[in-house]
Amino acid sequence: MPNLWRAVLDSCERGLCVLDGEGRLLAMNRAAESLLGWREDELQGRKVVDQAANRPLAPCPASGDPAPGWLDGDKLSWRRRDGSTIELGCTRETFRESDTSLSLLQLRLEPARRVDGAVCHIEANFRAILDTITDGVIVIDELGIIQLFNPGAERVFGYRRDEAIGRNVKFLMPEPDRSRHDQYLANYRRTGIRKIIGIGREVVGQRKDGTLFPLYLSIGELRQGGQRLFVGITRDLTRRKQDEEKLLILSRALDQSPVAIVIIDLDGRIEQVNQGFSRLTGYAADEVIGQNLRLLQTSDSAAAIYRELWDALRTGKEWHGEIQDRKKNGELYWAMETVTPILDGAGRVTRYLALQQDITQWKRDREALQESEQRFRHVAQIVGEWLWEQDPDGRYTYSSAAVQEILGYAPEEIVGRSYLDLLTEQDRSMWREQLPPLNHLGEPFRKFVNHYRHRDGHEVFTESSGAPLFGPDGRVVKWRGVDMDITARKRFEDALRLRDRAIEAANVGIVIADALQPHYPNIYVNPALARITGYGREELIGRSLKILQGPETSEEAKNKIRKALREGTYCEVVLQNYRKDGTPFWNELLLSPVRDESGTVTHYIGIQTDVTARRRAEEERRDLEIAKHIQLSLLPKAPLRLRGIEIAGCCVPATHVGGDYFDFFRSGDNLDVVIADVSGHSVGAALIMAEMRSTLKAEIRRERDEQPHNAAELLNALNDVMFSDLSGADLFITMFYLRYELGTRRLRYANAGHNRALLLRRNAAECQQLDADGLILGVSRKVAFEEKGLLLERGDSLLLYTDGAVEAQDEHGNFFGLCRLARAFVAHRALPPEALLDRLMEELRQFRGAGTFDDDISMVALKVT
Numbered sequence: 065m066p067n068l069w070r071a072v073l074d075s076c077e078r079g080l081c082v083l084d085g086e087g088r089l090l091a092m093n094r095a096a097e098s099l100l101g102w103r104e105d106e107l108q109g110r111k112v113v114d115q116a117a118n119r120p121l122a123p124c125p126a127s128g129d130p131a132p133g134w135l136d137g138d139k140l141s142w143r144r145r146d147g148s149t150i151e152l153g154c155t156r157e158t159f160r161e162s163d164t165s166l167s168l169l170q171l172r173l174e175p176a177r178r179v180d181g182a183v184c185h186i187e188a189n190f191r192a193i194l195d196t197i198t199d200g201v202i203v204i205d206e207l208g209i210i211q212l213f214n215p216g217a218e219r220v221f222g223y224r225r226d227e228a229i230g231r232n233v234k235f236l237m238p239e240p241d242r243s244r245h246d247q248y249l250a251n252y253r254r255t256g257i258r259k260i261i262g263i264g265r266e267v268v269g270q271r272k273d274g275t276l277f278p279l280y281l282s283i284g285e286l287r288q289g290g291q292r293l294f295v296g297i298t299r300d301l302t303r304r305k306q307d308e309e310k311l312l313i314l315s316r317a318l319d320q321s322p323v324a325i326v327i328i329d330l331d332g333r334i335e336q337v338n339q340g341f342s343r344l345t346g347y348a349a350d351e352v353i354g355q356n357l358r359l360l361q362t363s364d365s366a367a368a369i370y371r372e373l374w375d376a377l378r379t380g381k382e383w384h385g386e387i388q389d390r391k392k393n394g395e396l397y398w399a400m401e402t403v404t405p406i407l408d409g410a411g412r413v414t415r416y417l418a419l420q421q422d423i424t425q426w427k428r429d430r431e432a433l434q435e436s437e438q439r440f441r442h443v444a445q446i447v448g449e450w451l452w453e454q455d456p457d458g459r460y461t462y463s464s465a466a467v468q469e470i471l472g473y474a475p476e477e478i479v480g481r482s483y484l485d486l487l488t489e490q491d492r493s494m495w496r497e498q499l500p501p502l503n504h505l506g507e508p509f510r511k512f513v514n515h516y517r518h519r520d521g522h523e524v525f526t527e528s529s530g531a532p533l534f535g536p537d538g539r540v541v542k543w544r545g546v547d548m549d550i551t552a553r554k555r556f557e558d559a560l561r562l563r564d565r566a567i568e569a570a571n572v573g574i575v576i577a578d579a580l581q582p583h584y585p586n587i588y589v590n591p592a593l594a595r596i597t598g599y600g601r602e603e604l605i606g607r608s609l610k611i612l613q614g615p616e617t618s619e620e621a622k623n624k625i626r627k628a629l630r631e632g633t634y635c636e637v638v639l640q641n642y643r644k645d646g647t648p649f650w651n652e653l654l655l656s657p658v659r660d661e662s663g664t665v666t667h668y669i670g671i672q673t674d675v676t677a678r679r680r681a682e683e684e685r686r687d688l689e690i691a692k693h694i695q696l697s698l699l700p701k702a703p704l705r706l707r708g709i710e711i712a713g714c715c716v717p718a719t720h721v722g723g724d725y726f727d728f729f730r731s732g733d734n735l736d737v738v739i740a741d742v743s744g745h746s747v748g749a750a751l752i753m754a755e756m757r758s759t760l761k762a763e764i765r766r767e768r769d770e771q772p773h774n775a776a777e778l779l780n781a782l783n784d785v786m787f788s789d790l791s792g793a794d795l796f797i798t799m800f801y802l803r804y805e806l807g808t809r810r811l812r813y814a815n816a817g818h819n820r821a822l823l824l825r826r827n828a829a830e831c832q833q834l835d836a837d838g839l840i841l842g843v844s845r846k847v848a849f850e851e852k853g854l855l856l857e858r859g860d861s862l863l864l865y866t867d868g869a870v871e872a873q874d875e876h877g878n879f880f881g882l883c884r885l886a887r888a889f890v891a892h893r894a895l896p897p898e899a900l901l902d903r904l905m906e907e908l909r910q911f912r913g914a915g916t917f918d919d920d921i922s923m924v925a926l927k928v929t
Contacts, residue, residue, distance in 0.1 A: 790842025
């Protein structure tokens with residue numbers, strides 16, 4: 065072992081160098097490094113000596129590389145790194161190691177000589193020697209006082225020389241040796257009996273920092289000038305002790321290892337075995353030492369494996385494999401064997417280390433597992449369900465062929481992939497964010513629904529069950545499970561759940577009756593039916609829906625239901641039913657039969673809708689339609705064209721019935737034009753509007769027989785006649801009334817709180833507003849209305865309108881407004897009145913966008929020609 069060889073070299077006090085046959089350095093110890101002045105790594109592989117005698121020493125190169133020294137018998141001339149030249153005494157011994165010639169060079173420092181042959185002072189040489197050796201040298205007198213403390217001792221104990229010299233040596237010892245040391249010396253001086261002098265032993269020293277350490281101490285005695293001195297040579301054994309402890313631990317570990325360990329020589333003979341080998345094979349160490357390892361061989365097949373093993377070892381390779389051997393009692397066992405070459409310092413194989421681990425039970429378990437897996441895979445091929453295995457991280461290690469039919473992938477395409485890769489994005493996120501990874505689970509799972517993405521893109525649902533398989537250490541080594549395609553079933557169940565939720569959430573009443581029982585008892589009613597009828601669901605279950613019928617229920621409707629039940633046909637009927645509290649409601653019933661596979665009606669499903677509000681609304685809508693037709697029939701049917709004037713009007717109600725009114729008619733030589741707006745959009749507003757029209761017509765006829773009224777007097781008469789009706793109905797009317805004299809083109813007008821009329825002169829760029837003082841009709845019985853007048857010219861136009869035109873809003877809540885209406889009037893002034901009104905209504909609709917207007921819109925256009 066290189067480490068052991070190194071330890072042996074370094075433990076020698078004399079300088080040692082190992083050279084090859086040509087004088088190149090292979091290794092040297094620390095003492096040699098100290099003598100030669102170079103480190104081993106600086107000289108290793110270089111020629112350090114030359115055997116030719118009487119040749120000069122080569123100078124030290126400038127590069128600092130060492131030059132070879134010259135051997136002259138037992139003397140070596142050497143140049144150190146610092147350039148100084150020394151002569152060393154040496155002893156050279158030659159030996160062979162595996163056909164290789166090596167030399168061991170032992171070096172010693174020779175006393176230096178002067179050129180003139182005079183010997184240098186011995187003390188100086190002695191001190192130089194002490195300063196170069198690695199061991200600690202301590203010289204004390206008879207009283208234990210330190211006289212000499214070399215650098216080696218400084219390194220060993222941590223004290224400087226000046227700190228040690230002059231002190232009693234016992235301060236380098238721990239208790240109890242410290243207290244006893246002076247007594248030891250005194251006894252020796254008195255008796256002369258040596259106990260430790262002249263011998264070496266292991267003791268304990270104490271460093272400057274207080275730490276204790278193992279120490280090898282040898283003590284010698286000398287006299288100098290009549291004085292007795294004691295020389296102690298010390299060596300720190302800390303590293304050696306640590307190495308020994310490591311070797312001891314290693315030796316115990318190898319011997320106590322459960323693995324069988326065998327050391328064999330190059331011919332296969334056993335040199336050493338541990339207890340694990342004896343436990344495994346039944347052979348004691350003394351039974352196999354010296355035997356060939358073939359004694360464990362079992363058969364010709366094993367012989368082939370052994371040949372393969374030795375072929376690998378002879379090429380310097382390690383061999384690893386399974387091998388079957390035989391125990392002492394003849395029992396066969398399987399072992400996982402590793403054989404490794406052991407190399408010496410030169411890299412040559414000297415021995416082999418064989419390790420055997422018993423895998424007999426593992427082999428049996430594996431064979432049983434393989435047989436089980438073969439059965440498992442055979443079953444997987446037979447059944448149509450997808451059987452799989454995954455590693456602890458969820459990657460597939462096996463898949464049955466059924467995955468092709470379920471997900472569209474061949475089994476080999478998913479092996480190595482994670483199950484997450486096959487899931488939909490939604491399920492993948494759920495597994496990653498809400499559920500723990502497979503390697504954190506340790507419990508089986510059953511009927512877990514997975515949501516996969518098929519290779520062609522469609523979604524697949526499977527019901528997955530699986531269980532973990534554990535290794536000897538209790539950790540999950542794999543998962544095994546099965547997935548069953550439940551896509552069709554899942555869709556059917558989802559549809560059923562959706563149907564159930566829809567039935568429960570429906571606003572219509574739903575009932576299922578048993579057709580095989582007398583009187584068709586209810587077996588299911590939804591919450592809406594209970595809400596419609598006022599009965600609790602438990603009150604309706606088991607009873608017939610005849611409980612909803614009452615005195616006003618139509619016999620015709622009941623007969624229609626009886627006929628459908630008797631014939632097993634569909635039935636649709638509207639009948640009057642009664643709630644639990646006795647209040648009637650109109651019920652629209654849809655009755656459908658449910659048949660089994662044989663065609664027999666087993667159940668009836670009834671859909672019941674409370675249509676009371678709808679019937680009421682339909683009746684009201686019919687009434688409103690009638691009122692609308694009546695109202696529209698009261699308006700002028702077509703534009704009016706007279707000599708020198710054209711007039712047209714339009715009315716667009718916001719609902720079925722509006723409160724706007726306009727009219728124009730000839731009265732003698734005059735043309736009367738009126739536009740009005742009754743508050744509200746109900747039938748009441750339409751009736752007031754009709755009454756106001758009748759009253760207006762009556763006043764016009766009356767003034768033909770009596771003295772004619774002007775426009776203001778006419779408004780005053782209308783207010784007087786209709787005040788009571790308007791106050792009682794909580795309604796009011798705004799009105800703009802004008803009278804145009806056909807012969808003179810004179811216009812007179814009055815206003816009862818209505819929008820101001822727009823006048824557009826022939827050559828004007830803008831409109832002007834016409835207005836006169838006056839309150840709306842129906843607010844006060846006595847009102848003073850103002851009448852104003854002006855002359856119209858050919859080409860002049862007038863526009864009368866209600867609030868709905870200027871207060872129409874777009875989707876952002878902006879009003880159409882008077883300015884926009886006036887600009888449109890100006891823009892289309894050239895059009896005849898009817899076409900003008902069509903264009904204005906088109907712009908209003910474009911401004912409004914989708915939907916109806918919020919208020920009635922009425923307009924009248926007049927043009928002088």
